[in-house]
Amino acid sequence: MSLASTLRGASPPRTPWLRAPILFSALIGLFALLVARALYLQWIDNEFLQEQGSSRYSRDVEIPAHRGRILDRFGEPLAISTPVKAFWAWPDQVVATPGQLQALAAVLDLEPRVLAARLAAGGDFVYLKRAVAPEVAARVTALGIKGLHDDDEYRRYYPGGEVMSHVLGFTGDHDIGQEGIELAQQSWLGGAPGSRRVIINRRGEAVEDVANIRSPREGRDLALSIDSRLQYLAYRELKAAIEANQAKAGGLVILDTRTGEILALANLPSYNPNNRNHVARERMRNRALTDIFEPGSTLKPFTIAAALDAGKVDPSTVIDTAPGTLSIGPATIHDAHREGALTVEQVIQKSSNVGAAKIALSLPAETMWDTLSGAGFGTPPKTGFPGEVSGRLRPAKSWRPIEQATIAFGHGIAVNLVQLARAYGIFATEGELKPVTLFKEAGPVAGPPVIKPATARAVRHMLEMVTLPGGTAPKAHVPGYRVAGKTGTAHKLEGGIYVNKYVSSFVGFAPVSNPRLIIAVMIDEPGGSQYYGGSVAAPVFSNVMGAALRLLGVPTDAPISQPQLPADSGDVREET
């Protein structure tokens, strides 16, 4: 029998009951399951796959933003950020031969022992070296050490070094301002990096911009009022004076009389902001703004101005200062040199404490307070510098007579150097107190009038007499220019008692015929044989003022001649 006949003969085999519908519905059901899963992945739980997908063709790229530069008034850079690399690793993931490590240590300029110690520290993240210059970084990468990573960072450089350090301050980690202008202007200078998403090709190159996630914000440049030439000059002369007089510290401020801009602000001791490991906090203080001192006689002109303005005296009124002492209650005020009857002009010229005290006591306390407060004492100078102090000027109501007498010659009141320099602006102008600033101004700035123009002119004349033969500061003389100013030699207060340590100061301006610059010099605790303001601070003023006026090309207003100094007797008539 053939196979065909067998088939033909047999009845067709019967499919079991319901097999077809069951199989059919099972297949449909499975298929529906697949569709449901597909729909689920497509619309509902699509995050994971989308991410996986996009990670294969797109990438988020950071757009770096740098910190703005700080410039001086002529656009000379004082602080610049430049990109560097930081090398880091998880020590247990580093795979390197001893030879590679040796090479790494050499390139990074590290002791091989130090490098080994850092890598032996265990599993924690370590920085091997930060702030590595790009050229060096390229050589490190060329070593091809596994497990060694690098990050892009910025490092800030200060070409001026210690000369500018107190004004600028510095930045810390991630280039964020920590001190000085860098701190105060963080939001202006700082940049914020952006981020964008791009499509990449198989070589890893970006081929298309997909989305801008965050726009970067570049840091903005900041122009200061500082003139770097004058700043250097101020620093150099101050440093020389502090070394010559074995002083503890010092400060020097140069102001522009027309705009109130700070053209130079030098402090010593100083530090190098480019390398400030192991620098004591002490050296980082901007003393001219954050420290106060009792100014001593440099305050007398304000007492006189208050009396002139109130019409109590005129420049030729005679004050009897004999016998050189004045008793108020239990206290006694002394003059360093006995003079007899002095005119008001001579009280300034010879710097008589008794004379100034007598003039002050003829005034109501409020009148004196008004002039002092109007000149900016007791309120922060608002230069825009962090941590500046307001000084101390107690309300007039609480003054006792002895206090009023001592404030007349600058004790019982505390100021900072910038305040003092700014206050002299009322004599250098027609009685206006200009605002003081560390930022560049476009043109002359007006300030509120504090004293009458006639008073300002009268005091200016008295201050010029100080620097002429017969005054306390002939050493402040500048060849070719008429200068005016006042010396100060104040005893320091230590624990509430006046001790035989001094703050020597000189504040003045020039040229008298049309004042351009105000310079205030303060030398803290001169340790040599000289401590009078007229012999310690006045020469610094003279050197800086002369060179600064020449640099700025200010026309001379006096014949250039050798100063007619009396033979240096070492005995400059002085005061408190």
Added chain:
Amino acid sequence: MVRVNLLLLAVLVACALSLVTSRHQARQLFVELEREQALARAYEVEHGQLELEQSTWAMPGRIEKIAREQLKMQLPAPGRVHVLDGVGR
């Protein structure tokens, strides 16, 4: 009718091909743009570094030292200075 369809097909193919090429061109140009932008950033960095270098070389302290020590320059004494009044002739 068939002719019109064939014509439209040809136009469609042409459009599709031109889309592909323009897309490719766009990407190539973008890559180039990226490269130029990276270059611009690098130049900016270099500019900053050069500026830094320049201002380091130009520090008044250094210039003064060279003027005094190498060039033997000095400030004239007051007696040796003559001031010309600013009136031009």
